[in-house]
Amino acid sequence: MTSPLEVSPTSLVADPEAVLAGAGKIQGRSLGQIAWMRLKRDKVALGGGVVIAFLIATAIFAPWIVDWLGDPPNEFHQNLIDTAGGTLTPIGPRGGMSWDHLMGVEPLNGRDIFSRILYGSRISLLIAFFATLLSVAIGTTMGVVAGFFGGWVDALISRLMDVFLAFPLLVFAIALAGVMPDTAFGIGGDMLRILLLIFIIGFFNWPYIGRIVRGQTLSLREREFVDAARSLGAKNPYLLFRELLPNLMAPILVYSTLLIPTNILFEAALSFLGVGVRAPTATWGGMLSDAVTYYTVPHFMLWPGLAIFVTVLAFNLLGDGLRDALDPRAR
Amino acid sequence: MRAMGAAGVALALGLSACAGGTTPKTDTGSAGSTVKDAFNAGLTTVFNPSEKKGGIIKLADEAAPDTLDPGETYYGYSWDFVRVYGRALTMFKPAPGKASAELVPDLAETLGVASDGGKTWTYKLRKGVKFEDGTVVKAADVKYAVLRSTDKATFPNGPAYFEAMLNMPKGYKGPYKSKGMNTDSAITTPDDSTIVFHLIAPFAGFDYLAQLPQTIPVPEAKDTGAKYKEHVISSGPYMFKTYAADKSYTLVRNPYWDQATDPNRKALPDGYDVQLNVNAEDIDNRLISGDLDVAIAGTGLTAASQSKVLSDPTLKARTDNPTLARLWYTSINPTVKPLDNIDCRKAIEYAMDRTSYQTAYGGAFSGGEIATTILPPMIPGYQKYDLYPAGADNKGDLAKAKESLAKCGQPNGFATNIAYRNERPKEKATAEAFQQALARVGIKLTLKGYAKADYFSSYAGNPPFVKANNLGLALNGWGADWPDGFGFLSQIVDSRVIRETGGSSNTSVRIPEVDKLLDQAVNELDTAKRNAVWGQIDKRVMEEAVIFPGVYAKSLLMRGKNLTNVFVNESLGYYDYMALGKP
Numbered sequence: 001m002t003s004p005l006e007v008s009p010t011s012l013v014a015d016p017e018a019v020l021a022g023a024g025k026i027q028g029r030s031l032g033q034i035a036w037m038r039l040k041r042d043k044v045a046l047g048g049g050v051v052i053a054f055l056i057a058t059a060i061f062a063p064w065i066v067d068w069l070g071d072p073p074n075e076f077h078q079n080l081i082d083t084a085g086g087t088l089t090p091i092g093p094r095g096g097m098s099w100d101h102l103m104g105v106e107p108l109n110g111r112d113i114f115s116r117i118l119y120g121s122r123i124s125l126l127i128a129f130f131a132t133l134l135s136v137a138i139g140t141t142m143g144v145v146a147g148f149f150g151g152w153v154d155a156l157i158s159r160l161m162d163v164f165l166a167f168p169l170l171v172f173a174i175a176l177a178g179v180m181p182d183t184a185f186g187i188g189g190d191m192l193r194i195l196l197l198i199f200i201i202g203f204f205n206w207p208y209i210g211r212i213v214r215g216q217t218l219s220l221r222e223r224e225f226v227d228a229a230r231s232l233g234a235k236n237p238y239l240l241f242r243e244l245l246p247n248l249m250a251p252i253l254v255y256s257t258l259l260i261p262t263n264i265l266f267e268a269a270l271s272f273l274g275v276g277v278r279a280p281t282a283t284w285g286g287m288l289s290d291a292v293t294y295y296t297v298p299h300f301m302l303w304p305g306l307a308i309f310v311t312v313l314a315f316n317l318l319g320d321g322l323r324d325a326l327d328p329r330a331r
Numbered sequence: 332m333r334a335m336g337a338a339g340v341a342l343a344l345g346l347s348a349c350a351g352g353t354t355p356k357t358d359t360g361s362a363g364s365t366v367k368d369a370f371n372a373g374l375t376t377v378f379n380p381s382e383k384k385g386g387i388i389k390l391a392d393e394a395a396p397d398t399l400d401p402g403e404t405y406y407g408y409s410w411d412f413v414r415v416y417g418r419a420l421t422m423f424k425p426a427p428g429k430a431s432a433e434l435v436p437d438l439a440e441t442l443g444v445a446s447d448g449g450k451t452w453t454y455k456l457r458k459g460v461k462f463e464d465g466t467v468v469k470a471a472d473v474k475y476a477v478l479r480s481t482d483k484a485t486f487p488n489g490p491a492y493f494e495a496m497l498n499m500p501k502g503y504k505g506p507y508k509s510k511g512m513n514t515d516s517a518i519t520t521p522d523d524s525t526i527v528f529h530l531i532a533p534f535a536g537f538d539y540l541a542q543l544p545q546t547i548p549v550p551e552a553k554d555t556g557a558k559y560k561e562h563v564i565s566s567g568p569y570m571f572k573t574y575a576a577d578k579s580y581t582l583v584r585n586p587y588w589d590q591a592t593d594p595n596r597k598a599l600p601d602g603y604d605v606q607l608n609v610n611a612e613d614i615d616n617r618l619i620s621g622d623l624d625v626a627i628a629g630t631g632l633t634a635a636s637q638s639k640v641l642s643d644p645t646l647k648a649r650t651d652n653p654t655l656a657r658l659w660y661t662s663i664n665p666t667v668k669p670l671d672n673i674d675c676r677k678a679i680e681y682a683m684d685r686t687s688y689q690t691a692y693g694g695a696f697s698g699g700e701i702a703t704t705i706l707p708p709m710i711p712g713y714q715k716y717d718l719y720p721a722g723a724d725n726k727g728d729l730a731k732a733k734e735s736l737a738k739c740g741q742p743n744g745f746a747t748n749i750a751y752r753n754e755r756p757k758e759k760a761t762a763e764a765f766q767q768a769l770a771r772v773g774i775k776l777t778l779k780g781y782a783k784a785d786y787f788s789s790y791a792g793n794p795p796f797v798k799a800n801n802l803g804l805a806l807n808g809w810g811a812d813w814p815d816g817f818g819f820l821s822q823i824v825d826s827r828v829i830r831e832t833g834g835s836s837n838t839s840v841r842i843p844e845v846d847k848l849l850d851q852a853v854n855e856l857d858t859a860k861r862n863a864v865w866g867q868i869d870k871r872v873m874e875e876a877v878i879f880p881g882v883y884a885k886s887l888l889m890r891g892k893n894l895t896n897v898f899v900n901e902s903l904g905y906y907d908y909m910a911l912g913k914p
């Protein structure tokens with residue numbers, strides 16, 4: 001937001017013109033500062049933000065945390081499973097929860113649920129972030145181009161969006177993940193599956209953000225500041241990147257934050273259906289899917305379910321707070 | 332012969348260790364005596380014997396049967412239930428324990444009479460057996476039934492023994508397409524109650540073929556081809572009253588069935604009521620509550636119900652835990668490097684934790700017994716031996732494994748892949764168990780899940796694919812169509828069944844010596860000598876370490892609350908549905 005002509009998208013209140021250095025109590029505030037101030041007052045959104053920061057931190061430091069508090073995520077502990085009685089469920093109350101296994105162990109093979117949840121968060125967050133990034137990149141480009149140029153370009157891109165929106169995404173994802181070979185483009189294993197999921201989830205979700213950006217661009221390009229820039233001889237690239245894009249940052253940021261939880265859920269759904277990252281790599285959706293056969297051991301379903309729930313809720317709260325902060329009139 | 336699904340053709344049944352030589356009690360207990368539930372009470376004895384008639388037996392199926400047509404059905408439990416509405420020439424004796432291994436005549440008066448060195452088999456039909464419409468069953472109806480079953484365009488999924496073994500006229504495509512063609516070279520009916528089968532080569536076990544549902548008589552006049560399954564004309568004690576595809580069907584008494592013609596059936600209930608496509612958990616819960624009598628698919632309790640039932644002594648007392656003639660195993664493919672070296676294969680045999688294999692399949696109760704041979708114990712010819720002892724706790728012999736790796740020239744281990752079927756959580760769990768266990772000696776496994784439907788045709792059973800994708804290990808399973816070495820081994824250890832285009836269950840066994848032994852066994856008319864060869868083959872294959880035997884399958888079945896005469900027919904692998912009563 002370095003534009004000298006920076007305005008908020010809807011209120012048209014320009015930046016305070018003069019920032020008086022050292023002017024005592026009267027202090028000019030940028031839009032970002034104003035939004036940050038509003039966000040700080042929104043305790044719920046802030047809570048969501050803190051949870052997200054915590055989740056990201058645990059995901060990044062998962063190997064060290066697991067080293068310290070748990071066991072490798074794929075290691076079997078069948079001595080903790082009731083094989084003699086034949087129930088194959090964890091020995092001990094509450095699914096075998098103990099100081100060694102904070103969230104208990106899985107039925108059948110006794111893998112440590114705590115470390116699997118942590119490792120699962122890496123997959124979930126990684127895929128959700130990058131898929132969102134991909135959606136936003138494509139969606140913004142397409143939306144701006146469609147909205148700014150109008151005419152046949154707009155018609156073409158809008159119809160393309162319609163096609164993508166009508167696409168049976170889940171079915172397509174299952175099919176594509178099913179036929180994908182184990183190694184392709186020189187990569188294989190989990191990395192390939194993760195990239196594939198990022199592509200599927202990201203590539204097919206761009207029209208949602210594209211439509212919003214297109215709508216915003218349509219209204220922005222008729223504004224006086226754009227006309228002014230144009231009359232001063234600004235070329236299209238300058239208008240697009242220096243005039244329009246900065247003003248689109250707020251809606252893009254808000255919708256990205258709201259897209260992340262959707263993508264987390266979608267990744268979980270794909271893993272649940274068995275087309276996500278391959279076993280034995282831990283994913284939340286995959287753990288839920290394994291837990292279905294053992295509904296008599298509720299903790300097995302509880303932890304991954306709780307993890308998904310908390311993450312999605314945190315992102316949604318933060319996204320809502322962000323929207324309120326950046327665009328108070330949208331309440 | 333094909334390996335069917337979990338609900339497939341596991342026909343033969345064995346005894347668990349506790350089954351001694353007790354003679355089964357087939358007579359009726361004193362009426363009114365209170366019966367005590369006990370674990371495995373229906374395994375070697377008849378649980379709650381009674382002669383009382385009446386009641387409708389309620390059954391439910393988590394899916395739908397392949398077909399009700401006796402000419403085509405290839406589901407193991409259908410081969411049990413079909414005897415309620417059809418009479419094949421012979422059947423496995425409806426008795427608990429080892430007694431069921433005996434073949435007894437059913438529609439025939441006696442077992443088959445062999446002549447011409449086992450190339451010709453003659454059966455005499457019982458007098459007075461009638462179809463549900465009152466017409467008398469003739470030898471021609473049996474002949475017609477067998478002939479129509481050979482039409483694989485109309486009945487693609489049925490067993491294909493008869494067309495392979497009978498001396499069929501050239502170009503014969505079944506009675507629909509080759510109408511009027513003379514088929515006397517295969518089957519003759521000298522009179523209305525005599526039927527003679529003519530084989531291409533001697534086959535001593537023809538009575539086993541005669542127990543297939545395909546010999547259940549079908550009246551030509553009432554045959555509707557592929558639609559016959561919607562109303563099968565009964566020759567047994569019950570006939571179809573309603574049939575709603577994929578939903579339900581009910582059977583009521585066949586008024587023309589005569590107890591005097593049938594020493595095998597008691598026909599106690601007044602009818603059977605079968606619901607299809609019922610949720611598996613729902614079936615288990617209704618069985619527990621007593622609302623349902625039999626889970627007809629007979630695959631055993633689901634994992635969740637299993638843990639519920641086994642942790643409750645009163646519920647556990649209502650279950651039976653038979654061992655099946657089915658082996659869950661893993662192919663070790665010598666076409667994949669470095670497994671072309673026998674010592675690398677041996678390293679896998681030694682390094683695997685057998686108990687984790689067993690647990691992955693569901694533990695000692697519904698998974699099975701740890702296997703060390705290819706033949707399950709109840710198949711004649713089985714010999715107990717263990718070429719690759721896995722230590723006292725069965726968790727693998729890591730020292731031996733490392734020794735083998737060193738001999739193989741891979742002292743630090745190697746990397747390969749393991750294939751399993753995506754739809755089978757137990758196989759996935761087993762693959763994970765392999766990964767964990769083999770990692771202990773440095774063998775790095777990558778899991779590769781494939782679709783069940785194309786598992787053998789395109790992936791794990793497709794030799795070029797196996798090689799190209801380094802599928803060193805592939806999870807596999809096999810159940811015999813009947814308890815016999817031929818039925819069990821011929822499709823999984825004969826290198827000649829391997830097709831370069833894929834589709835065979837055998838992916839790893841390519842031993843010329845074993846092929847020769849198989850031929851030797853098939854031509855051996857002396858039963859004892861033949862069975863000895865099966866044992867020899869078993870050992871020879873294990874010496875090559877191309878198969879890792881996992882578990883001899885077991886299932887955990889629950890007896891309905893109100894049933895009488897409950898026992899597991901060991902040869903079929905399920906409760907004997909024909910013998911049940913519900914007064």
